[in-house]
Amino acid sequence: xxxxxxxxxxxxxxxxxxxxxxxxxxxxxxxxxxxxxxxxxxxxxxxxxxxxxxxxxxxxxxxxxxxxxxxxxxxxxxxxxxxxxxxxxxxxxxxxxxxxxxxxxxxxxxxxxxxxxxxxxxxxxxxxxxxxxxxxxxxxxxxxxxxxxxxxxxxxxxxxxxxxxxxxxxxxxxxxxxxxxxxxxxxxxxxxxxxxxxxxxxxxxxxxxxxxxxxxxxxxxxxxxxxxxxxxxxxxx
Numbered sequence: 391x392x393x394x395x396x397x398x399x400x401x402x403x404x405x406x407x408x409x410x411x412x413x414x415x416x417x418x419x420x421x422x423x424x425x426x427x428x429x430x431x432x433x434x435x436x437x438x439x440x441x442x443x444x445x446x447x448x449x450x451x452x453x454x455x456x457x458x459x460x461x462x463x464x465x466x467x468x469x470x471x472x473x474x475x476x477x478x479x480x481x482x483x484x485x486x487x488x489x490x491x492x493x494x495x496x497x498x499x500x501x502x503x504x505x506x507x508x509x510x511x512x513x514x515x516x517x518x519x520x521x522x523x524x525x526x527x528x529x530x531x532x533x534x535x536x537x538x539x540x541x542x543x544x545x546x547x548x549x550x551x552x553x554x555x556x557x558x559x560x561x562x563x564x565x566x567x568x569x570x571x572x573x574x575x576x577x578x579x580x581x582x583x584x585x586x587x588x589x590x591x592x593x594x595x596x597x598x599x600x601x602x603x604x605x606x607x608x609x610x611x612x613x614x615x616x617x618x619x620x621x622x623x624x625x626x627x
Contacts, residue, residue, distance in 0.1 A: 394412065394413050394414070395410055395411065395412040395413075395433075395436050396410070396411050396436055396437050396438070396439055396618070396621065397409075397410055397432040397433055397436050397437065397438040397439070397440075398410070398411055398416065398438075398439055398440065398614045398617050398618055398621075399427075399431075399432070399438065399439075399440035399441075399442075399451075399456075399617075400440065400441050400442075400480060400483070400613045400614055400617065401424055401427060401440060401441065401442035401443065401444050401447045401448060402424060402443060402444070402480065402502050402503065403424065403443060403444060403502065403503040403504070404423070404424060404502065404503045404526075405421050405422070405423060405424060405502070405593060406421065406422055406423070406424045406427050406447070407419050407420070407421050407610070407611075407613070407614065408420055408421075408422075408431060408432070408614075409611060409614055410433060410436065411614075411618050414618070414622070416611045416614055416615060416618065419610045419611050419614065421593075424444055424447050425447075427447045427450065427451070428450070429450065429451055429453060429454060432451075432454065437456075437457070438451065438454045438455075438456040438457070439456060439457040439458075439459070439617055439618070439620070439621035440456050440457070440458060440459065440479075440617060441458070441459045441478075441479035441480045441482070441483050441613065441616075441617050442458065442479055443478045443479065443480060457620075457621050457624065458479065459479045459482055459483055459616075459617055459620045459621075460479060460482070461474035461475070461477055461482060463620065463624055464482050464486060464620045464624075466486060466489075466619075466620070466623050467482070467485055467486055467489060467510075467514070467516045468513070468514055468515045468516060469516060470515060471515050471516070471517055471518070472516055472517070472518045474516075478506070480500065480506070480613050481500070481506055481508050481519070482616070482620075483613045483614075483615075483616030483617045483619075483620065484498040484500055484506075484508045484591065484612065484613055484616055485498065485508040485509075485510055485516045485616075486616045486619055486620055487612060487613075487615050487616035487619060488508065488510045488587075488589070489510045489514045489516075490619060491615075492510075492587045492589060493585075493587045494510055494511065494512045494513075494514065494587070495509070495510060495511045495512050495579075495582045495584060495586050495587070496509070496510050496586060496587035496588070496589065497509045497510075497519070497575060497578055497579065497586060497587070497588055497589070498589050498590075498591060498608065498612070499571065499575070499588065499589065499590045499591070499592075499595070499598060499605065500590075500591050500592045500613070501524060501590060501591070501592035501593065501594035501595045501597070501598055502524055502592040502593055502594065503524050503526065503527055504521055504522065504523060504524055504527065505521070505522050505523070505524050505567070505571065505594075506519060506520070506521050507519035507520045507521075507571075507574060507575070507578065509578050511582065512582065512584060517578075517581075519578070520574045520578075522567075522570055522571075522574075524567075524594060525544060525563060525564060525567055525594055525597065526544060526594075528563045528566075528567070529541055529542055529544075529559070529563060532559060532563070539555065539559065540555065540556060540559075542556050542559050542560050542563070544594075544597075545560065545564075546596060546597050546600055548560070548561065548564050548565060548568070548601060549561045564597070567598075568598070568601045568602060571598060571602060572602055575588060575602070587606075588602075588604050588605045588606060589605075589606055589607075589608040589612070590602075590605050590606065590607055590608060591607075591608040591609070591610075591612040591613060595607055595608070
């Protein structure tokens, strides 16, 4: 492999995506449950760079001495308008890639266990965003904290009416998610006079792209691209 090759990993709450990048090009992306992340997943001859929101999983890779993305290792974004000290590394990666490769202002919608939004203005300032429960998390909350509500399947379709308990739950959860995301995106975009680029990433991105006009799919490797950028810029300093 190229001397410029590197292992990339994005450790999420439920799933982890990883790939090898060579000369700035990210190869096929693999996905596994975060509980199954092991050091053996990564080519031993290559360095490792990543983002993690699960400290225990990241600690299991410590033997590789990874480059972990944090706001301190990513001074390339402008943090003047936010408190970055508790900011998730995946959100930093998304904002970094937005700031360099998307028409600004822009918002990234990352659809996973939690739905997060990262906003970058036309001058490259990270402007914060929002965090709300993802569709599966909402399903599990209703199922786990009630006596009889079932666990609805995930679906790209949205029922017109709730004619039984399952369809009523799907309309409430999924329709509510669409409504919440739409309202928050409009609130964020309303602070700018210029057109706003809206990008969706993450495992549940297809659902929101289908139901929210103007939302574009950013690709399976969007967050990994941000991690790669941070690693390259860090080592170029």
